[in-house]
Amino acid sequence: MRSTELAERIGASCEGGDVELSEVASFTEAAAQSVVFVEHSRFLSGALASGAGGIIVPVDSEIANARGKALLWTRNPRLAFALAGEALARSEAQVGQVNASAIVAPSAEVHATCRVDELSVVGAGASIGARSHVGPGCVIGPGVVIGEDCNLVARVTVYSGTSMGDRVTVKAGAVLGGDGFGFVPDPATGRFHKFPQIGRLEIGNDVEIGANTTIDRGALDATVIGDGVKLDNLIQVGHNVRIGRNVVVASQTGISGSTVIEDGAIIGGQVGLGDHVLIESGVILGSQCGVPSKKVVRGKGVVFWGTPARPLGEYLKELATLARIARKK
């Protein structure tokens, strides 16, 4: 892609050489076809000394000699670099091909531009949209619907009853749409009987799901993951959970059944949400905090910490108070 076109795609203004760019890179790995980025002026000399053909720079940079490199000026270099990564990744041609060792049911509809890798299994009636990639060792259950430009990296399991939109990335080992954890005790015997887990899992567009993360289907209805949600590795999402748009969740967090997380919430790592919790839009939950069952947490941009989760200032004051008292005793 020409540097002028890339600049347009990422909202930057281009100056200096008009060069061909095909990848993002770090300073040390950069070559003529690479674009790098500079967030602070103190890194500028490093970028100029690198082999990169293009540099994304802050609008207020002072550059005497661009050394023939294309300069892409922007107010938000980090965002521009992310957008450049997306733009250049998409321009990689996806070779449509089903590996001979993959086992695709005759009734599955796999678009001609899809790539299905070694030893993957695609069940009866499943549907996979244009340019999507099913990496090696995946298991796609019967009737699963996968949109366009999706990437199931490797060894992903998708149970029957799951659908996902476009541009969804699922990393290795993730398990999508498995039975939820619901049991009914029989008081007479002390035994637990499985409550039916026959619902669906609906995943929106532009979702990223981390390695070895597990998302359960609904019990009778659906578990819903909204557009733009980003889930890190080793996260658990229980049955009937509803996650709104552009929610970000860090690693090892657990979300219990029927909990609702509204748009734009940010959730740290190792957070625990009880069942039937409501996390309102824009809330920020600090790592390791816990929200007991049925609680509502609200406050756009407010940070919560501790178990039970409370506003950060309150929690820190409690910690400081306790430390002071304990020291006196």
Next chain:
Amino acid sequence: MRSTELAERIGASCEGGDVELSEVASFTEAAAQSVVFVEHSRFLSGALASGAGGIIVPVDSEIANARGKALLWTRNPRLAFALAGEALARSEAQVGQVNASAIVAPSAEVHATCRVDELSVVGAGASIGARSHVGPGCVIGPGVVIGEDCNLVARVTVYSGTSMGDRVTVKAGAVLGGDGFGFVPDPATGRFHKFPQIGRLEIGNDVEIGANTTIDRGALDATVIGDGVKLDNLIQVGHNVRIGRNVVVASQTGISGSTVIEDGAIIGGQVGLGDHVLIESGVILGSQCGVPSKKVVRGKGVVFWGTPARPLGEYLKELATLARIARKK
């Protein structure tokens, strides 16, 4: 299954039409062959308006017009619905068949009624009982023993040295019987040497094991999972742990080596149990609580919370006290 027979199987008394029922369902998905359930009278009109052929209802329901549906009266509709789900699932005929792409060692004993799916591997001398199902992409190690009516859903790994009873469900990505985490430091070098992990893993009947959950074999002896135990997703069970009957453990809980959990304990999500802990029968551990090494927790039906875990009332009183003091400062 006729509604009269189903009623008998789930301990309900049947009334109204005698219809054929083959599945449990939600109101919205229900068709003539479906049975739904009503837990509170306020949901009754929804059930009657649904397409369901049968409804499980509380004994004290007032129903003027059953609209031709079979009514299954019971004191515990939720339990009856769970039992109905089990009864109807079992009546699904299991087609015994080993997929041509599965690799089964000649010395493995796979019952003629088993189904072994695509690209699974069954090792030498392994044994799989009647009507059990090995889903796609599983790896069953040499000598593993799997009972009857088990279901290894997909991509399950079972190491050599593991045995399981009947009616065990193992969800995708679980790893059973791997080496435990035991090392001996060499003070002279600071290096850690692996303590032999050559024991076994013994799993009882009617156990459910969640997606991506890991259970280690014993170091020299056995790790033991009792009958009726239900483990959620992403749980860690260390070497030599012994879990009694009908214990329920929620997601992301970690159980360290040699810990014992007695019958009927209920353990929340993200709980951490140190090594050599004893959780006595009937204890309830709240989510995220922690029990340090070698501690004993007792009290049938008593709820514990916090780290170190203490009775809920005590913990809440401490939280309230601290909050009050901090506000005054």
Next chain:
Amino acid sequence: MRSTELAERIGASCEGGDVELSEVASFTEAAAQSVVFVEHSRFLSGALASGAGGIIVPVDSEIANARGKALLWTRNPRLAFALAGEALARSEAQVGQVNASAIVAPSAEVHATCRVDELSVVGAGASIGARSHVGPGCVIGPGVVIGEDCNLVARVTVYSGTSMGDRVTVKAGAVLGGDGFGFVPDPATGRFHKFPQIGRLEIGNDVEIGANTTIDRGALDATVIGDGVKLDNLIQVGHNVRIGRNVVVASQTGISGSTVIEDGAIIGGQVGLGDHVLIESGVILGSQCGVPSKKVVRGKGVVFWGTPARPLGEYLKELATLARIARKK
């Protein structure tokens, strides 16, 4: 291996019969070719009564009649037993063989003494050193470098850009070198764009990685796991993390991006480390503790507990103080 040779390998002095020993075992499983160990004199009679051909015993043991067994005297029987397990495991001949169902790219360099098991995939240009084992169902990405004597047990995923040294064990379901979790918000839309995750993962020698553990590659540079590191199951290691030599980390701990853990630190289970944390050499972090972003934790041999992590004595004093105050109210 003769008992005299084994004694030499494990730093013990041998006495009694010179016998052939080929495995470590528990008392109950021990046979003539087995070596067992005794840590306290009260277990001595059990060892002598077992079928073992050899016993590792403390130097101060009093043994009147060795019953023809080889006695291996040492100051540290537990370490000697671990070393015996390692010595005897390595003497097992590794049969070099690529299973017919494995798919190995023609350009991959797999040493003639490697074993590659059923249905594993080895990508283009990957390299696997002498005597290494790739168990069933693994996915080794293009260009991955695996050293000598490694063991990828089963269903391991190794992404492109990963290298590991010699004698590395990776347990089932682990995911190595996946994309890290880094996104840049676009303030104009509220959407998150993926920051490029194009770095590497470098794993040293003698590392053990637990089942279903996930380790992300660096964003632009490398994630580095030092020699002798032992990681338990279900651990998350974020991008650009650097872990020093001989660090031990228990199950379900999460290590956020760019955090550094120095040599010899010991980290309990379910610990959470924020991003850009520094854990200095020899620190001990108790289970479930948490270290907020950018904090430095120091103190060789000092135990920390709680969130935010503080020295154990301080934390226990705070707990005791709070309990005392709450009881009075």
